[in-house]
Amino acid sequence: MGGLQVPMEHVQVFAGMLFCMGLLGLMLRRNIIFMLMSLEVMLNAAAVAFIAAGAKWGQPDGQIMFLLILAVAAAEVAIGLGLVLQIQRRFKTLDMDAANRLRG
Amino acid sequence: MDLIALIPALPLASAIVLMVAGARLPKIALASLGAGSVGVAAICVAISLLSFLQDGEVRLLHLWTWLQVGDFSPGVAFYIDGLALVMMSVITGVGFLIHLYSIEFMWDDESLARYFAYMNMFVASMLVLVMADNLLLLYLGWEGVGVCSYLLVGFWYRDPNNGQAARKAFVVTRVGDTAMALGMFLLLTELGTLDIQALMSAANSTWDVGDKLPLIACLLLLGGAVGKSAQLPLHTWLPDAMAGPTPVSALIHAATMVTAGVYLIARTHELFLLAPVALEVVAWVGLLTLLLAGFTALAQNDIKRILAYSTISQIGYMFLALGVGAFSAGIFHLMTHAFFKALLFLAAGAVIHCLHHEHNIFRMGGLRTRLPIIFWSFIIGSAALAALPFTSGFYSKDAILLAAWELPGIGVWLWLGGLLGALLTAIYSFRLVFIVFYGEAQTEPDRKPGWRMSLPLTVLCILSIVGGWIALPLTAVFPEAPSTDHNYTIEAIGISVPLIGLLIAYLLFLGKQISLRGVTDSGVGKLLAAFFFSGWRVDALYNAILVKPFKGLARWWRNEPIDFIYGLVIHLSQWGHRGLMTMQNGELRWYATSMVCALVLLAAIVLRQAL
Numbered sequence: 001m002g003g004l005q006v007p008m009e010h011v012q013v014f015a016g017m018l019f020c021m022g023l024l025g026l027m028l029r030r031n032i033i034f035m036l037m038s039l040e041v042m043l044n045a046a047a048v049a050f051i052a053a054g055a056k057w058g059q060p061d062g063q064i065m066f067l068l069i070l071a072v073a074a075a076e077v078a079i080g081l082g083l084v085l086q087i088q089r090r091f092k093t094l095d096m097d098a099a100n101r102l103r104g
Numbered sequence: 105m106d107l108i109a110l111i112p113a114l115p116l117a118s119a120i121v122l123m124v125a126g127a128r129l130p131k132i133a134l135a136s137l138g139a140g141s142v143g144v145a146a147i148c149v150a151i152s153l154l155s156f157l158q159d160g161e162v163r164l165l166h167l168w169t170w171l172q173v174g175d176f177s178p179g180v181a182f183y184i185d186g187l188a189l190v191m192m193s194v195i196t197g198v199g200f201l202i203h204l205y206s207i208e209f210m211w212d213d214e215s216l217a218r219y220f221a222y223m224n225m226f227v228a229s230m231l232v233l234v235m236a237d238n239l240l241l242l243y244l245g246w247e248g249v250g251v252c253s254y255l256l257v258g259f260w261y262r263d264p265n266n267g268q269a270a271r272k273a274f275v276v277t278r279v280g281d282t283a284m285a286l287g288m289f290l291l292l293t294e295l296g297t298l299d300i301q302a303l304m305s306a307a308n309s310t311w312d313v314g315d316k317l318p319l320i321a322c323l324l325l326l327g328g329a330v331g332k333s334a335q336l337p338l339h340t341w342l343p344d345a346m347a348g349p350t351p352v353s354a355l356i357h358a359a360t361m362v363t364a365g366v367y368l369i370a371r372t373h374e375l376f377l378l379a380p381v382a383l384e385v386v387a388w389v390g391l392l393t394l395l396l397a398g399f400t401a402l403a404q405n406d407i408k409r410i411l412a413y414s415t416i417s418q419i420g421y422m423f424l425a426l427g428v429g430a431f432s433a434g435i436f437h438l439m440t441h442a443f444f445k446a447l448l449f450l451a452a453g454a455v456i457h458c459l460h461h462e463h464n465i466f467r468m469g470g471l472r473t474r475l476p477i478i479f480w481s482f483i484i485g486s487a488a489l490a491a492l493p494f495t496s497g498f499y500s501k502d503a504i505l506l507a508a509w510e511l512p513g514i515g516v517w518l519w520l521g522g523l524l525g526a527l528l529t530a531i532y533s534f535r536l537v538f539i540v541f542y543g544e545a546q547t548e549p550d551r552k553p554g555w556r557m558s559l560p561l562t563v564l565c566i567l568s569i570v571g572g573w574i575a576l577p578l579t580a581v582f583p584e585a586p587s588t589d590h591n592y593t594i595e596a597i598g599i600s601v602p603l604i605g606l607l608i609a610y611l612l613f614l615g616k617q618i619s620l621r622g623v624t625d626s627g628v629g630k631l632l633a634a635f636f637f638s639g640w641r642v643d644a645l646y647n648a649i650l651v652k653p654f655k656g657l658a659r660w661w662r663n664e665p666i667d668f669i670y671g672l673v674i675h676l677s678q679w680g681h682r683g684l685m686t687m688q689n690g691e692l693r694w695y696a697t698s699m700v701c702a703l704v705l706l707a708a709i710v711l712r713q714a715l
Contacts (some may be wrong), residue, residue: 021702026693026696027693027696027697027700028693030693035692035693038475096692096693097691097693097694099690099691100689100690100691101690102690103688103689103690104686104690
């Protein structure tokens with residue numbers, strides 16, 4: 001193993017911080033585009049954690065999981081953008097709090 | 105034979121057709137179907153009656169077995185003897201006249217089809233009642249007429265008072281019906297059959313005169329009869345039942361259904377003869393009822409309520425007759441009463457019809473010249489009701505009073521009470537006539553009765569006069585009455601008492617020779633008048649001791665402890681539902697946050713256990 005060694009703990013802390021940032025963004029932002037972006041951030045945080053773990057133990061599973069997350073993120077964006085378009089069309093706004101018609 | 109089966113089947117079929125297709129038929133078809141079916145049934149009865157009079161043969165018709173439980177297999181079977189034929193003739197004959205009258209009376213009503221359907225169903229049930237060969241089938245007819253009475257009393261159901269009256273009629277008679285059902289159970293368990301003829305012979309061979317069991321059975325059956333025939337103490341429903349259309353009152357609450365109790369006792373008279381105490385109770389019930397109703401009728405001012413109380417009073421005479429063992433006289437009075445009381449009710453209905461639904465007799469008056477047909481109907485009907493000489497009511501009532509006089513022991517008292525009742529009858533019936541038809545005119549009639557009203561009135565007038573000369577074919581049914589030598593003193597008293605009553609009524613209400621003002625304005629008089637007007641406060645008494653406690657109990661038990669537990673479950677789940685509902689608020693960010701919180705919580709629990 002050559003090159004710059006980043007300790008795994010650092011990567012995990014970074015991934016955790018990234019995840020929390022995404023989570024906070026998801027909970028606090030009202031604009032649906034920002035919420036989607038926050039989701040992407042959370043997915044990527046998980047992906048970073050997998051990559052780091054895979055590198056640490058020399059296992060390919062981490063990278064396989066990354067590829068899987070990539071595919072999930074792509075699908076999520078496709079559906080999410082579709083939803084964004086529909087919400088914009090229906091409610092003439094991107095504010096998610098306006099789209100609360102499913103309240104019981 | 106098949107003619108007999110047709111008699112109840114015709115009105116029943118017509119009722120079904122009217123119920124199913126009544127809305128689509130034109131009015132004239134409804135009317136001809138409703139009245140026509142009863143008319144054809146009347147012709148069938150007449151043919152059966154003629155053949156019975158020729159050969160005197162009791163006819164049995166077993167149609168099919170109704171149900172089969174072990175040895176108990178009551179059939180839908182008819183037993184046609186003289187008694188049944190008399191009743192059938194009254195039901196279909198008077199019934200047809202009333203149906204004919206109804207066509208004109210009810211013509212403008214929006215639910216003519218419903219009216220005739222109920223009326224036909226009533227006639228069919230009543231025929232089943234009197235033709236039945238076993239007590240169970242009789243009970244079917246008994247309940248059938250009760251239902252039809254309920255439906256017809258509450259016919260104008262938009263007024264809640266009418267519904268109240270209908271419910272009262274149904275519930276009060278139900279008290280009696282329950283007693284009657286118990287009596288039937290007792291007879292079935294003791295004697296093993298409900299077939300009336302078999303029952304009577306079994307009773308005669310099993311029990312002796314004065315045994316306890318026949319007494320209990322008779323008293324229970326009497327309970328049913330008292331409820332249906334509006335006798336003390338279950339008479340309170342009949343005055344209220346006047347809420348129905350007047351032809352209904354004439355048919356159901358004067359001529360036929362209310363006499364079902366008399367028929368029941370006459371039909372099971374062999375059983376009652378085994379229990380002399382029960383017969384005595386019948387006599388006293390009749391006497392008390394006829395006096396109470398007579399006094400009450402004196403104070404009423406609603407034309408139909410006067411007639412209702414007089415019906416109760418006259419049925420009291422029939423019970424008195426049964427009680428003293430003069431069964432034929434009781435049935436005879438039943439028939440003549442059916443004629444003259446139907447006449448009076450139809451005439452009263454015509455008055456009401458012509459006077460914009462006016463019921464208060466003090467707002468009538470002077471109708472003698474304006475409505476002559478109705479006036480003469482009323483005169484004849486009241487004369488028969490008061491038992492003036494040579495009217496039909498005279499012969500039947502005289503027979504009853506004579507039979508009461510002949511009874512040793514209590515007979516004298518029954519006879520005296522009956523005489524007092526006859527005096528009251530004459531006073532209240534002619535009070536009605538004098539106030540309604542003489543004096544100053546208060547309300548102008550706006551129409552004249554047409555032929556469909558006049559014809560039944562005329563026929564019933566004739567029957568009310570000549571009805572006393574009809575010899576009933578009852579000799580085979582009832583035990584031979586002890587032959588009596590004519591007691592002219594008693595008969596003279598019997599004749600003179602109604603005439604005295606007529607004179608009193610004339611002096612009080614027409615000639616105004618004696619004024620009642622002084623009496624009714626005094627404190628005691630006022631109190632007494634109010635007491636009589638309210639029907640001796642029986643309604644108030646029942647309200648206080650039965651209705652109010654029952655309602656209170658019902659209200660109290662609405663919060664019973666067991667219900668409270670289930671109520672708690674309901675409240676808990678509703679409360680939980682409301683709590684969970686606030687979580688489903690449709691806010692995406694709220695969902696995300698709650699998921700995060702839950703995950704953190706779960707992770708904390710898991711970690712806590714792991715460490």
